[in-house]
Amino acid sequence: MSKIKCSLFAKVTAIFLSVLLLVGTALSVICVIFCGAAGGYTGEYTYFRNSAMESILRAYAYEVADAYENGVDLAERYAGNNFYYVISKDGTTNYNKEGIRRSVTIHTTSYVDYTLQEDETPWQYYNYTTEVAPPTLATTAVEEVEYFIFSPSMVTQAPTEEDTPRFTVEYTVTLYEKAEKDGDDLLSLAEFWLDLAYEMRYAAILLALLGLSLLIFVLVFLFSAAGHHRGEEKANLNYVDRIPFDLYTAICAAIAVGINALVLFFLESLYYSRYYHDISSEFITIVGFFAGIAVLAVIDYLILLGYGLSFATRVKVGGLIRRTLIFRILAFLARILAAIGKAIWSMLRSIPLIPKTVLIVLGISLIEFVLLLANLWEGDNLLILWLVEKAILIPLILWIAMMLRKLKKGGEAIAAGRLQEKIDTRRMPADFGKFGQTLNHIGDGLGHAVDERMKSERMKTELITNVSHDIKTPLTSIVNYVDLIKKEEPESETMRQYISVLERQAARLKKLIEDLVEASKASSGTLSVEMARCEVGVLLEQTLGEYEDKLTEKGLTPVVNVPEEPIFILADGRRLWRVFDNLLNNICKYAQPDTRVYISLERIGHRAVITFRNISKDPLNISSDELMERFVRGDSSRNTEGSGLGLSIARSLTELQNGHLALSIDGDLFKAIVSFETVE
Amino acid sequence: MYNILICDDEKDIVSALEIYLHAEGYTTFAAYTGKQALEILKKEDIHLLLLDIMMPEMDGISALTSLRAYSNVPVILLTAKSEDTDKVLGLNIGADDYVTKPFNPVEVIARVRSQLRRYMQLGGGQAPAESSACTVGGITLDDRAKEVFADGEKINLTPTEYEILKLLMQSPGEVFSPKEIYRRVWKNAPYGAEGTVAVHIRHLREKIEINPAEPRYLKVVWAQGYKIEK
Numbered sequence: 053m054s055k056i057k058c059s060l061f062a063k064v065t066a067i068f069l070s071v072l073l074l075v076g077t078a079l080s081v082i083c084v085i086f087c088g089a090a091g092g093y094t095g096e097y098t099y100f101r102n103s104a105m106e107s108i109l110r111a112y113a114y115e116v117a118d119a120y121e122n123g124v125d126l127a128e129r130y131a132g133n134n135f136y137y138v139i140s141k142d143g144t145t146n147y148n149k150e151g152i153r154r155s156v157t158i159h160t161t162s163y164v165d166y167t168l169q170e171d172e173t174p175w176q177y178y179n180y181t182t183e184v185a186p187p188t189l190a191t192t193a194v195e196e197v198e199y200f201i202f203s204p205s206m207v208t209q210a211p212t213e214e215d216t217p218r219f220t221v222e223y224t225v226t227l228y229e230k231a232e233k234d235g236d237d238l239l240s241l242a243e244f245w246l247d248l249a250y251e252m253r254y255a256a257i258l259l260a261l262l263g264l265s266l267l268i269f270v271l272v273f274l275f276s277a278a279g280h281h282r283g284e285e286k287a288n289l290n291y292v293d294r295i296p297f298d299l300y301t302a303i304c305a306a307i308a309v310g311i312n313a314l315v316l317f318f319l320e321s322l323y324y325s326r327y328y329h330d331i332s333s334e335f336i337t338i339v340g341f342f343a344g345i346a347v348l349a350v351i352d353y354l355i356l357l358g359y360g361l362s363f364a365t366r367v368k369v370g371g372l373i374r375r376t377l378i379f380r381i382l383a384f385l386a387r388i389l390a391a392i393g394k395a396i397w398s399m400l401r402s403i404p405l406i407p408k409t410v411l412i413v414l415g416i417s418l419i420e421f422v423l424l425l426a427n428l429w430e431g432d433n434l435l436i437l438w439l440v441e442k443a444i445l446i447p448l449i450l451w452i453a454m455m456l457r458k459l460k461k462g463g464e465a466i467a468a469g470r471l472q473e474k475i476d477t478r479r480m481p482a483d484f485g486k487f488g489q490t491l492n493h494i495g496d497g498l499g500h501a502v503d504e505r506m507k508s509e510r511m512k513t514e515l516i517t518n519v520s521h522d523i524k525t526p527l528t529s530i531v532n533y534v535d536l537i538k539k540e541e542p543e544s545e546t547m548r549q550y551i552s553v554l555e556r557q558a559a560r561l562k563k564l565i566e567d568l569v570e571a572s573k574a575s576s577g578t579l580s581v582e583m584a585r586c587e588v589g590v591l592l593e594q595t596l597g598e599y600e601d602k603l604t605e606k607g608l609t610p611v612v613n614v615p616e617e618p619i620f621i622l623a624d625g626r627r628l629w630r631v632f633d634n635l636l637n638n639i640c641k642y643a644q645p646d647t648r649v650y651i652s653l654e655r656i657g658h659r660a661v662i663t664f665r666n667i668s669k670d671p672l673n674i675s676s677d678e679l680m681e682r683f684v685r686g687d688s689s690r691n692t693e694g695s696g697l698g699l700s701i702a703r704s705l706t707e708l709q710n711g712h713l714a715l716s717i718d719g720d721l722f723k724a725i726v727s728f729e730t731v732e
Numbered sequence: 733m734y735n736i737l738i739c740d741d742e743k744d745i746v747s748a749l750e751i752y753l754h755a756e757g758y759t760t761f762a763a764y765t766g767k768q769a770l771e772i773l774k775k776e777d778i779h780l781l782l783l784d785i786m787m788p789e790m791d792g793i794s795a796l797t798s799l800r801a802y803s804n805v806p807v808i809l810l811t812a813k814s815e816d817t818d819k820v821l822g823l824n825i826g827a828d829d830y831v832t833k834p835f836n837p838v839e840v841i842a843r844v845r846s847q848l849r850r851y852m853q854l855g856g857g858q859a860p861a862e863s864s865a866c867t868v869g870g871i872t873l874d875d876r877a878k879e880v881f882a883d884g885e886k887i888n889l890t891p892t893e894y895e896i897l898k899l900l901m902q903s904p905g906e907v908f909s910p911k912e913i914y915r916r917v918w919k920n921a922p923y924g925a926e927g928t929v930a931v932h933i934r935h936l937r938e939k940i941e942i943n944p945a946e947p948r949y950l951k952v953v954w955a956q957g958y959k960i961e962k
Contacts, residue, residue, distance in 0.1 A: 521786070524812040525742050528834040532748035535837050539755075562834050586955035593910055594952060597930020612927065625954030 057277040058284075066277075067357065070270045074353055075346065077263030083249045083256040092253045101246050108242050109135065109156040109227050117225045132235040136228040156227050238338055274357070279365030287368035292358075296377035297366060304359045308352060315348045401482045416445075455484045462491045471499035509576040516572045520565045527565070531558050567697040570630075574704035581624040581708050585731060588621055588653055588660050589614045595632040596651070599640070607645040608666075613652035619660045621728035623709045631705050631713070634698040635664050635724050642722070644669045655730060664724040672722065676715035699724075734848055735777055737761045739769040739792070740784035740810060749782065752837045753844070766790030770799065778805055780848055782840070785811045785822070793825060800826040806847040810835065829948070842942045846870060846883035868904045868960050869949050871940060873897060882940040882949075892917065893936045896929075900950070900960040909957040933958055 056062050087093055092100045116137050119126060130137065233240040249256075279287030295303070322341055366372045373379055400408060420441065427434045462475035474495065477488035534554045542548060573579045596610055603610055639649055643666040650665040672679075680699050699715065706713040706726055716723040736758045738749050743764065750760045761776060763769035767790045769783065781799075785792035796807060809822045809830040822830050829843050850870055865874040870883040880887045880897060889897065895917045900908060910929040914922040917929075933950070941947045951961050 521812045524833045525745070529742065529744040529748060531834045532745065532752075532837055536748065536751060558834075587909075588955065590910060590957065591955035593927045594930045594954060596927060597932075597934050600931045600934070623955070625956060629952075629954040 057280045058282040060282075063274065063277060066270050066274050067354075070267060070274065070357070071350055071353065073263050073267040073270060075350065077260055077267055078349070080256040080260035080263055083252060084260055087249055087253040087256070092250055097250055100250060101243075104246050105229060105239065105242060106156055108238055109229055112238070113137075113156055113225045113227045116227065117223075120225070133237045134230045134233045134235050134239040136230070138224075138226045138228075140224050140226075156229075241338065271357075274361060275364045278361040279368050287365060289365060289369055293362050293365045293369075294375075296375055296380065297363075297372055298376040298378050300362065301359070304355055308355045311351055311355075312348065315344060315351075319344045319348075405483050452484075455480050459484065459488055459491065462488065462495075466491065466495045466498065471495045471502065506576070510578060513572040513576045513578055517569055520569050523561075523565055527558065527561060530554075531562070534558060564697075567701065571697040571701045571704065574701050574708060577708065579627070579705075579708060581627055583622050583624055583709065585620050586623045586625050586628065587618050588662060588728070589618055591625065591628060591632065592651065592653055592662065595629060595636060598633075599636045602640050603636075603649065606640055606643065607647075608639070608643055609648045611648050611650045613650070613654075615654060619653065619655050620731050621660050621711075622731050623711065623728060627705045627709060628711075631702045631726060632662075634702040635726075638698050638724075639664060639666045642669055643667060644720070656727075658730055659727045660730045662726045664726075666722055668717075668720045668722045671720065672717045674717075676717050679715055679717075680713075733757050733759060734779040734852070735759045735761065736780045736782065736844065737763060737769060737772055737776070737778045738782045739763040739766065739787070739795070740782075741765065741787045742784075745784075745810075748837070749840065752841055756841055756845075758844075766792060766795030769795055773799065773803065773805070779851065780844060781805055781807045782844070783807055783809055783827075785809060785813065785818075793821070796822075796827060797825055806851045808840075808843055808847060839943055846885075846942060849884040866901055868901050868962065871897075871901065871949050871960070873901050880940070887939050889936070889939065892932055893939070896932055897936060897940075897950075897960075900958065904960045905962040907953045907957045907959045913958070 087100070090100055090104050112133070112135060116126065116130065116139075119129060120139055126137065126139075229239060233243060252259075279289065279293070281288055281290070292300075319341055322337055322344070363372075366375065400411075403411065423437050424434070427437065458475055458480075462473065465471075465473040472495075474492050475488040477485045477492070480488055534551060538548075538551050538555070542551070570579075592612070592614060596612060600610075643649060647667045650663070652663050652665075654661055654663075680703055699713075702724075703713040709728070711726060711728040714725045714727075716725065736753055738746050738753075738760055739762075740746050740749075741764050746762045746764070750762065753760050761772050761778065763772055765787055766783075769781065770790075772778065773781070783792045783796060792809060792811075796809075799805070799807070806828045807826065809827045810833060811818060811822065811830055812833040819830055828847055831840055831843060865872050867873075872881040872884075874880070875898065878894065880889055880894065896913060899913060899916050900906075908916075910927070911922045913929050914920065933952075934944070937944045937947050937950050940949060949961055951959055953959055
C-alpha cells in the first residue's frame with residue numbers, strides 16, 4: 053500500500069479516474085433526478101416523454117412568437133426544425149398535415165408601437181380617441197386602443213418615443229412536433245436523451261451508487277496518499293504545498309472565480325447568439341453550451357481536488373497555521389516588537405538600581421502629568437484615566453511584593469539552616485533575580501561548608517573509634533597482668549598500694565576510651581536512634597532503681613516527684629537511659645554527701661520536663677555552657693574518676709532524640725533540665 | 733578436665749588467659765590466627781573456644797562461620813568492638829556469649845564456667861526433662877522446691893525476687909511494666925510504690941547475671957519495663 057501511495061503514476065491515474073467517475077456519477081444522478089421529477093418511475097413512457105417534450109415545444113413557441121413579432125422570416129429560420137407552426141389571430145389551431153406527433157398552442161400578447169409621422173403634431177391627440185392601425189402588422193387585428201391624454205400645459209416640446217401610443221396585439225402560436233425528426237435541433241437532441249434516460253432509469257440508480265462509492269474510495273486513496281513521495285518515510289511538502297496557506301487559498305479562489313466567470317460569460321453569449329445566427333448553427337450552439345457546462349464542472353472539480361489534497365498534505369506535515377502568510381507577517385512583527393522591548397529592557401538593566409527607580413517613578417509621573425494637562429481641556433475623563441493607571445500599577449506592585457516575599461522566604465530558609473531550599477529566580481527580572489541568585493550562592497556556600505564540617509566530624513569519629521580499638525588490646529593485657537600481680541599476694545604494703553593505683557587508673561582509662569567513642573559518635577550523629585513512644589515516668593523509676601545503691605552509698609537521698617498521669621514522649625529508650633545514667637552518675641560524683649537530690653517530672657505546656665537538682669560538693673566557679681564542653685569538669689584538679697565527657701554525651705544524645713538539655717548553676721545548686729515534646 | 737582453646741593474635745592476652753584458666757584447672761591450647769584455631773579444633777578434643785574477632789589471616793567471624801558447619805562447641809567471642817550491631821552479628825552467626833575488651837578476668841572465668849556447665853551437664857543444649865521446672869536460657873526455676881538455678885548453679889533469692897522471676901519466666905519475651913509487676917507480685921494497687929520494683933529487679937539481676945551491666949537473661953526495656961529473654 054505504501055508503495056502505491058508513493059507512486060506518481062497511481063496518483064495521476066486516480067485523479068483521471070475520479071474525473072471519469074464524477075462525470076459518470078453526475079450524469080447518473082441527473083438522470084435519476086430528472087426521471088423522478090418527470091414521472092419516469094411512476095407513469096407510462098408516453099406521459100414521461102410528452103411532458104418533457106411539451107416544455108421544449110413551449111419554449112420554441114415563445115421563440116417563434118418573438119421572431120414573428122420582430123418580423124423575422126419564419127419559413128427560412130425554422131426550416132431545419134422538427135416542428136410545423138401556425139400563427140393565427142382568431143385562435144385557429146388546425147393544421148392538416150401528416151406525421152404530427154403532438155402540438156402545443158400558446159396565446160401571447162405583444163405590444164406594438166405607433167410611429168409618429170412627419171406631418172403629425174402631438175397636440176392632435178389632445179382629448180382625442182382614435183383607432184390606429186399598426187403599421188407593420190397589417191394582418192393582425194387591433195383589439196384595443198390605448199388612450200393617452202396630453203395636458204396643454206405639458207406641451208412644451210415634441211413628444212418623445214415614450215409618448216407614442218401603444219397597441220396590444222393578441223394572437224395564437226401553435227407548434228406541431230414532427231413524428232420523424234429530420235433536422236438537428238433541441239427536439240431531436242431531447243428525444244435522444246429522453247429515450248436514453250428512460251431506458252437507463254433503473255440502471256442509473258445503480259450506476260449512481262456505484263460511481264459514488266468508487267469515487268469516495270478513489271478520493272480516500274488520494275487524500276491518504278497526499279504528501280507521500282517515493283523514498284520518503286513521512287509525508288512531505290512539495291513546491292506547491294510550500295506556498296503559504298492563505299496565499300494558496302487566495303490563488304485557488306482567484307483561479308476558480310476567473311475561469312468560472314470567463315466560461316460562464318462565453319456560454320451566456322453563446323446562448324444568446326442563437327438568435328442572431330442562422331438556424332444551422334443552433335444545434336452546435338446547444339451542444340456546445342452543455343459541453344461547456346460539463347467542462348467547467350470538471351475544471352472546478354480539479355481545482356477543488358488540488359486544493360483539498362494540498363490541504364491534506366499540510367495537515368499531515370503539520371504547521372498549517374505557521375505556514376500562512378498572515379502568521380509569518382504577525383510573527384515578524386512580534387519579533388521586531390520583542391527586539392525593541394529587549395533593547396529597552398537591557399538599557400534599563402544597565403542603569404543602577406537607584407537611578408532606575410527614580411527614572412521609572414519620574415516616567416510614571418510624567419505620563420500622569422501629561423494626561424492631567426490633556427484633561428484640563430478635555431474635561432471629565434480623569435476618573436477613567438486614574439482607574440486605568442491603578443489597574444496597571446496594582447498588579448505590578450503585587451508582582452514586586454510577591455518576588456520580595458519569595459526572597460524573604462529564601463533568606464529565612466538559609467537563616468534556619470534549610471540550605472537545600474532554593475529561590476526560583478527564573479521569573480524574576482533584573483535586580484530581584486540577581487539578589488535571589490546571590491542568596492542561592494550563599495546557601496550553596498554554607499551547605500558546602502556544613503558538608504565539609506560533617507565529613508570531617510565523621511572522619512574524626514572513625515579515627516577515634518579505630519584508635520580506641522587499638523588502645524583496648526594493650527589495655528586488656530594491662531588489666532589482666534595487674535590482676536595477676538595482685539594474685540601473687542605481694543608482701544609489702546606499698547606494693548599493694550601501687551597495685552591498687554594501677555587498677556584504678558586502668559579502669560579510668562577504660563572508661564575514658566568508652567566515653568570518648570560514645571561522645572564522638574553522639575556529636576557527629578553516626579549513632580542510630582530508634583524513636584518510639586516512651587513513658588518518661590517508667591524510665592525515671594528504672595533509672596533510680598539502678599542508682600539506688602550508689603546514691604545510698606554516698607549518703608544521697610533522692611526526692612522524686614512524678615505526676616500520677618503518665619507522660620509520653622517520642623525517644624529511643626536505650627539512648628534516653630544513657631542520658632539519665634550520665635546525669636545521675638554526675639550527681640553521684642559531684643553532689644555534696646548527705647544531702648537530698650531532687651528529681652522531678654512535670655508537663656509544662658506541650659513539653660515533658662525532667663529536672664535533676666543537687667548541691668555541689670565543690671564551689672562551681674564555671675559557667676553552665678563551659679560545663680557542657682568536652683573534657684571540662686567542675687573540679688580543676690582532674691584527679692577524680694570520670695572523663696569529663698558525661699554532660700557532653702548527655703546533651704548530644706538528647707539532641708539526637710530532638711530533646712533539649714539545659715544546665716543551670718545557682719551558687720551551689722546544680723540543675724540539669726531535660727525537656728522533650730510530649731506525644732499522646 | 734576440660735580442654736579450652738584460646739585464639740587471639742595478641743600473645744600476652746593469650747598467656748594471661750592461660751594462667752587464669754590453668755588456675756581453675758582447665759587444660760588450654762593456644763592459637764594466634766583463625767586458621768590455627770580451626771586446625772587445633774580438628775586435631776584435639778576441645779570443649780570451649782575463646783575467640784578474638786580481629787585477627788590476621790582469618791578473622792574470628794569467618795573462623796566461627798566455618799566452625800559452625802560441623803561443630804556446636806561453645807564459643808565465647810573476645811571483642812574490642814562494643815557496638816551493639818557487632819554483638820548481634822556475633823551471636824547470630826553462632827557465638828554463645830561474648831566479652832568486650834578490656835575484660836575483667838573474673839568475668840571471663842565465670843562465663844567460661846557457665847558455658848561449660850550448660851554444654852556438658854545439660855547435654856549440649858538439649859532441653860531438660862524435668863516437668864515441674866521451668867527453664868529459659870540458662871535459668872531454671874523449680875516451683876515445687878522453690879529453687880532457682882543459673883547455669884546449673886543454685887541461686888538464693890528473697891521471696892519477692894523469686895515471685896518477680898517466676899512472673900517474668902512464665903511468659904518469656906513479654907515486657908512487664910513496673911506497675912504490672914507490682915500489682916501481680918505485691919497483689920496491691922501500685923500507688924506510687926512501684927519504684928521499689930526497679931530496685932528488686934536490679935538485685936535479682938546481680939544474682940543471676942554474670943555481668944549485671946550487660947544482662948543476658950533479665951533485660952531492661954528502657955521506658956517500658958522488664959522481660960526475660962527467650
